[in-house]
Amino acid sequence: MENPSFYFCTFAHLSKTGIQKLMDVFQAIDRSRLPRHIAIIMDGNGRWAKERGEDRVYGHHEGVLSVRDIVNTCGELGVEYLTLYAFSTENWNRPQAEVNALMELLVNTIRKEIEELRKNKVRLHVIGDFASLPEICQKELNEARELTAMNDGVNLILALSYSSRWEIVEAAKSIAREVLAGKISPDDVTDDVFRQHLTTKDFPDPELMIRTSGEHRISNYLLYQLAYAELYFTNVHWPDFRKPHLLEAIYNFQQRERRFGKTSEQIQTNSPQHA
Ligand code: FPP
Numbered sequence: 347m348e349n350p351s352f353y354f355c356t357f358a359h360l361s362k363t364g365i366q367k368l369m370d371v372f373q374a375i376d377r378s379r380l381p382r383h384i385a386i387i388m389d390g391n392g393r394w395a396k397e398r399g400e401d402r403v404y405g406h407h408e409g410v411l412s413v414r415d416i417v418n419t420c421g422e423l424g425v426e427y428l429t430l431y432a433f434s435t436e437n438w439n440r441p442q443a444e445v446n447a448l449m450e451l452l453v454n455t456i457r458k459e460i461e462e463l464r465k466n467k468v469r470l471h472v473i474g475d476f477a478s479l480p481e482i483c484q485k486e487l488n489e490a491r492e493l494t495a496m497n498d499g500v501n502l503i504l505a506l507s508y509s510s511r512w513e514i515v516e517a518a519k520s521i522a523r524e525v526l527a528g529k530i531s532p533d534d535v536t537d538d539v540f541r542q543h544l545t546t547k548d549f550p551d552p553e554l555m556i557r558t559s560g561e562h563r564i565s566n567y568l569l570y571q572l573a574y575a576e577l578y579f580t581n582v583h584w585p586d587f588r589k590p591h592l593l594e595a596i597y598n599f600q601q602r603e604r605r606f607g608k609t610s611e612q613i614q615t616n617s618p619q620h621a
Pocket of ligand 1: 391392394402409410432433434452456559
């Protein structure tokens, strides 16, 4: 245990058994084999609110508390990249009042949290169809990106107005333009070249993808990048998903054998695992 006080102060509300369980999971996590990049589909805000007789937007507000806790936990553990699916292309089809509330929540959260992000050395990135966001969101996000650009802690990547099919089609268009301009030939298009045209070109592929709230789908999220990710599904709704749940997901990830198409025998004789 490297820093017990951190666990006790954050989990003062947990029972003795809860704290013990958390410490056990924390100790069982192998710090040398953390996923570098975790991607999350934060699902279940609406259901969480409904179960409490509240409006869906209340669930989104509570979801922000989980965002803060998970970002901090990633920073404390040393996870380098965290991508959060905050608003999908398909989410534009929700009732206008909910869309407006989500955009307002985004702006207010960035404003409120910017100092905390700076203090914790979090660097903010955005992927998705940036131009489709309301101007006020673009302005706030641009400012936050600039203010955090020099930070060297966790890279927090917000997927906003994002969908994988949109991203892949945009990449295809961009490559086609380069071919037309004579900059590259079709035969030059490799996996590496393709990746350079994706919105995630600056980040490694996620190794762990978590979806909360019991749905077992990828929902148009990082389809290209998740090719070899370990998928982890939990019934916990996003507003309830906190540090212990993330630790459990990481522990579960570390129990898996990542074979990348090879055999188990090959993996065991060719350590490290990512050979
Ligand atoms: C999915 O739950 C959640 C969303 C579409 C929005 C996620 C947004 C937040 C957690 C808050 C804002 C985030 C940031 C980064 C400021 P759902 O509404 O689909 O839930 P349901 O499936 O139960 O209806």
